[in-house]
Structures are given as C-alpha cells and as structure tokens.
Amino acid sequence: MKTPVDAPAEHRTERADPERVESPKRTGGTRKKARGTGRITAVLLALASAALGLLVWVVLANSGIEGFPGPVVVARRAGELIADGTLFEDAGASLKRVLIGYVLGVVLAVPVGFVMGWYPVVRRLIEPWLQFFRMVPPLAIIPLAIVLMGIDETPKIFVIFLASFLSSVVSTFQGVVAVDVTLVNAARVLGARDPQVFLGVVVPASTPFILVGMRIGLGASWATVVAAELIAAQGGLGFRMQQAQLYYDLPTIFVQLIAIGAIGLAMDRLLLVAERRLTHWQERR
Template identity: 80%
Template sequence: MATVRKDAAAPAAREAAVTGKGPVPPGKTRSRTRRSTLPLTIGSGLLGLVFWVVLANIGIQGFPGPLEVAERAVTSIGDGTLLGDALASLRRVLTGFVLGVALAVPVGFLMGWYPVIRGLIEPWLQFFRMVPPLAIIPLAIVLMGIDETPKIFVIFLASFLSSVVSTFQGVVSVDSTLINAARVLGAKDRTVFTGVVVPASTPFILVGMRIGLGASWATVVAAELIAAQEGLGYRMQQAQLYYDLPTIFVQLIVIGLIGLIMDRALLLAERRLTNWQERR
C-alpha cells in the first residue's frame, strides 16, 4: 500500500518541485481553465454578431439585421406572445424530457446489469433508435389526437432513446477490475451496484441527458409545426406563411438561449457529481 501511495503522489510531487508550489486542487484548475476560455467565448460571440450584420447588409433579400430582430423581440415581449410561446414549449420539453430520463435510467441499468433483460430489450431498442422520433409525429397525432399528449410522447421518446443507450453503455463500460475487487473484499451485489457501478456510470448518464435535451427541443419544434395552437414552433410556422423573417429569427434565438441555459445547468450538475473524475 505504501508503494501505491508513493506512486500516486509522484505527479503532485513533481509538479511541486518544478513550480515551487504545492499541488493545484482540481477545482482551481477547472476554474482557471474557464477563465482562460472566457475571452475566446466573448470574442466568438462578437464575431458571430459581426458576421450577422455583414449578411444583412450584402443584399440578401429579406434577411433581417440584429436591430430589426431586436425590435421584433421587444414587440413580442410587450404583447405577451413570446413569453406565452416560450412557456408552452418549455413545459412540453420538460415534461417529456423528465419522463424519458426517469424511465431510461432504470431500464439502462437493468440492461447493463442483467444479460437476460439486455437480450430481451436491446433488439427493440436498436430498432426504434433507427426510426427518427420526427417520423412518429404523424402516427402519434392520428392515434392520440392534436392535444398535448402526442407532443409530449414524441419528446419522451426522443429523450428516452438517447438516455437509455448512454446509461446502458455506462454500466457495461465499468472497469471489471473495480467490480472484482469489491467482491473480493466481500461486497454483495447490491453494494457493488450502488457503490461502484452507479458512480462510474454517472458521467455517461449525464452526457445522455444532454444529448436527449437537444433531441427534445428539436422534436418539440417539429411537433408544434404540425399541430399546435401555441409554442415557439407554432409561431415560426405562422411567420413563415407571411414571410416574417424577424419573427422566425426571434423564435430561433429564444430556442437556442433556453436550450443553452438548460445544457449549462446539466453541465454544472455533471461537474458537481463527478468531482472525483480527472479532467483535462
């Protein structure tokens, strides 16, 4: 055990010898990394804004500039349509996404832990993964009507398929050495599962959730384009009929901003739950 501790401490000792300081805690390393990339992020945003202005001024017919889009956004916020549409889409996404993840995590664990369940479920899972959730929308509308149920169902399906595959992959990717070591020390299956498999699978689960979140937003917009009375996708369809490009841009930006905020929240949760994991 002394040898193991010595080897594990060697990188920290070498760093201290070179820099003349003690080892840097992982949290501070990640904080410095984020600060170092912040100027790049701001610069990238400004560059995108400049590119947008250029596109709006080189003669593309009807292409709105940032000021025109901002004015339309202010108008939409003032009459309440933007807030109502955003809340309607967000409600659908959150409902379908939470239901999909809540089912995907236990199913993925069962598939990864029990070969019999894997053999029963995996062929069907792979089959439905090859069918885009957007292709299910017409069938869902015919069978479930045009209310909220078909929209939430296709969002649920999109988030479920993304999350269940990641969870399953996380379970089967757990280092067998860790499992065998726990069993040698006398741990029962339940202890091995909760103490080794679940923590090791957490990064995979959270990545699957982030992918499922993106799929959920793509699906809800498509569902609202087909059958809805409110929502960001519905508003885009109405704007398309009148060639109202500023309104379309407003909806696109709102979708991107809400999705980005939700993704950053999941990324923050991932960092908090996987502090033990080494990062670059």
Template identity: 75%
Template sequence: MPIDVQPPRTRGPDTTRAASPPRRAVPLPVWNLLAVVLGLGIWTVLARVGVSGLPGPQAVAVRAGELAMDGTLLDDSLASLRRVLIGFALGSALAVPVGFLMGWYRTARGLIEPYVQFFRTIPPLAVIPLAILLMGIGETPKIFVIFLAAFLSCVVSTFQGVVSVDATMINAARVLGANDAVVFRRVVVPASTPFILVGMRVGLGAAWATLVAAELIAAQEGLGYRMQQAQIYYDLPSIFVGLITIGVLGLIMDRLLLAAEKRLTGWQERR
C-alpha cells in the same frame, strides 16, 4: 609525496535564467463572449450585403422587443419550455433504469435491446402521424414525441456506461465481500454517472430539436408554432426570434446539466 593543491575556482556569474512565470490562460467566458461578438459581426455583414433577404441583428432585436412587450414571446417560451421539460424528464427517468437493466442483466438486454435499436432507426418525427391517430391533437402527442427523442438518446448512453465499467473494480469489490446490491450501488452507479449525464445532455438536445415538429400537432402557442405562423407570412425576423430563443433556453438547460455533471463527477480527471 607532494600534494597538488589547485586554487579554488571562482564562481562565475549565474547564467541560469529565472524561470518565467506561467502564462495565464484566457478564461473560457472571454472566448465565449468573443465568439458571440464575432458571430454578430458576421451576421451583420451578411445582412448588409443582402444575402437572401437575411434580416440583421437590429431588425431581429426590434421584433423580439415587440413580441416581448405584448407577452407573446413569454407565453410561447413557457409553453415550449413546459413541453420540453415534461418530455425530457419522463424520457430520462425511464431511460436510466432501462439502461441499467440492459447493462446489468443479460436476459433484460436480450429482451429490450432489439426494440431500442429498432426505434432508434425511426426518426421521432415519423411517429407524429401515428401519435395523432392514437392520442388525439392535445398535449399528449406533443409530449410523447419529445419523450421518445429524449429516451432513445439517453438509454443507449446509460447502457454503454454500465457495460463499460472496469471489471477489475467489480472483482475487487466482490473480493472485499460486497454482494451484487452493494457492487451495483457503490461501483456501477458512480462509474456510469458520467455516461448518464452525457446521455441526458444529448437527450436534451434531441428534445429541443423535436420541439418544432411536435408543435405541428394543432398547437395554439409555442415557439415552434410561432415560427410556423411566421413562415406563412414570410416574417423572417420572427423566425429568427424563435430560433434564438430556443437556442438560448437550450443552452441554459445544458449549462445546468453540465454544472450537475461537474458536481456529481468531481472525482473524474478533467482537462
């Protein structure tokens, strides 16, 4: 039986293209810098066309230099920063255990949650008259209003983090012999940490947002106080200096919290 022998096929040229190297993503700081430059450019254009007497970046920078040279800007920044830090720290320190209680114990949830939800519907600024009557016009009412804003923002996030823990993880830990204390410490707390840190970031923003109104209470220094004084004399550059300083300080504190979040939740999948 003859065997059909076919000539070997010659291999043609390789038509497969080499895989193109992946495109390098533009670093995030570059986009941040571009956003700042664009913002300054738009601000300059609006100031040049005379939008409602808007001061330009140069006028604001000159005024910031004047306030920095005589020490006013530093003193006001330190006073406001001290109030925000104390109020935010006290609010977060109380919000975390209260949120854990509400999320872990149904009895505590039933007793505490109505009050939390009630006070959440009341703007912290509306408490200022009551705080003045009960606490006077010193530092206590200012810090209390900031504390209340930070607490209400953080406690809800902490509570949501506890109740959102996957029941499968809790049941698996119990099957392995873990008691309630171990489950809470090794499962609930780590799983709730991302929610807690997000709540702290929201609470920090609420604390800074409440600062200006809190410094209405017979303050003699502070960024909010300086902005209110500038309003009386229609000193727009000073108002812008206060706004920018608050924004920069708040941004720095938020970046610090974000860095802590990445360090404490390194196990979490990120995009």
C-alpha cells in the same frame, strides 16, 4: 578531522531550500490563481465568440440576400414580442412540453438502462427493439401519435418522451457495460454483495455516461417539440415560427430560433454544472 563536506554521502543531511519547498498555502494560492485566470480566459473567449457571430450575421445581412434581417431588426422585433407577452407565452408553452416529456423519458430510461446493462438476458431481449426504434426518427412518429392520441398535448409530450428516452437509455446501459471488471471483482473479493457492488461501483462509474445521454436527450427533445408544434399546436415557439412563415416574417422566425437556442443552451449549461459536481473525481484536461 573530517568536515561536513568530507563526511560520507550517506551521513550528509541536505538542508531544504526554502525556495524549492512549496508550502500548502502557496500551492493553494497558485491553484486559486490558475482557476481565476482560466475563468477570465473562458469569459473573454465567450465574448469573442459572440462578437464574431454578430459580425458574421451583419455581413450576411448586408451581402444582398433578399429579406435576410440584421441584428437590429431582429432585436426590434424581439422587443415587440416581449412587450406584448407573446414571446414569454410561447417560450413557456414549449418549455413546459419539453420538461414534462424530457423528465419522464430520463426517469424511465435510467432504471431500464441499468437493468439492461446488469442482466445480459434482459439486454438481449430489449436491445434489438431499442435499436429498431432508434432508427425511426421521432418526427416520423408525430403523424401516427396525432391520429392515435388526438391534437392536444399528449402526442407532443409522447414524442418528446420517446426522443429523450432513447438517447438516455442507450448511454446508461453502455455506461454499465463499460464498467471496469477489475473494480467489480475487487469489490466482490473484499466481501461486497451484488447490491453493494451495484451502488458502490456500477452507479458511480456509469454516472458520466448517464449525464452525457441526458444532454443528448435534451437536444433531441427541443428538436422534437419544435417539429411537433409545426404540425399541430395552438401555441409555442414552433407554432409561432409556422405562423411567421405564412407571412414571410423573417424577423419573428429569427427571434424564435434565438429563443430556442438560448433556452436550450441554458438548460445544457445546468446539466454541465451538475456533471462536473457529480463526476469531480474524474481526471479532466
């Protein structure tokens, strides 16, 4: 009589080891625990980075550089500017210009980029001019814009619009061009028409490129608005920096620089959150 051990291999049934089989509940708990650990690690690294930056700042302030303010002096000056409302007024003026020019640039750049990427004829007609204007810094157009449009808000918003538009349109049409042809052909084999291919394949595949272009355009917009305010403005963070320069007021300049960086970083983080939500299907490291 054959025992289960002597039975042929094909007739044996292996019992599942309860320690080796992971239940969905255990797997989900492990993933949540890993996410929580990753977030804690990210927060700790961010705090360590901030502490390191402050340490370097203190070292530079105490290194003998003439007039270089330390964190305490800058914090005191920031408190004064916040108390009298100057910092909020300047930040609001600059933020308004950036938002108007940036949104207009992105809204126009996305459809133009899609058309350039989808129709090769349009791309060949527009791309040379696009690359030409990309080689001209928006800062170089500020004097011309002031002469043609005056010294009010229009030239400032225009150069911000140009900076964000050029960055976003290039990323958009590169995203359309980079779409895997196999996906497009597969959709057409399954009976999808051009509008369905465009909306179902091209747009989702191009979304990561669009969002990267939007983040680059955001940085270009802030750089441009500060330069525009340095040349001709009656308010804004760049304008306040120019006024502080005339009086060698370095603490005020530092306050404006920190404000620009903080606002720009917050806006970039919002775009990063949107990118993760819209491109959750992508594999990430």
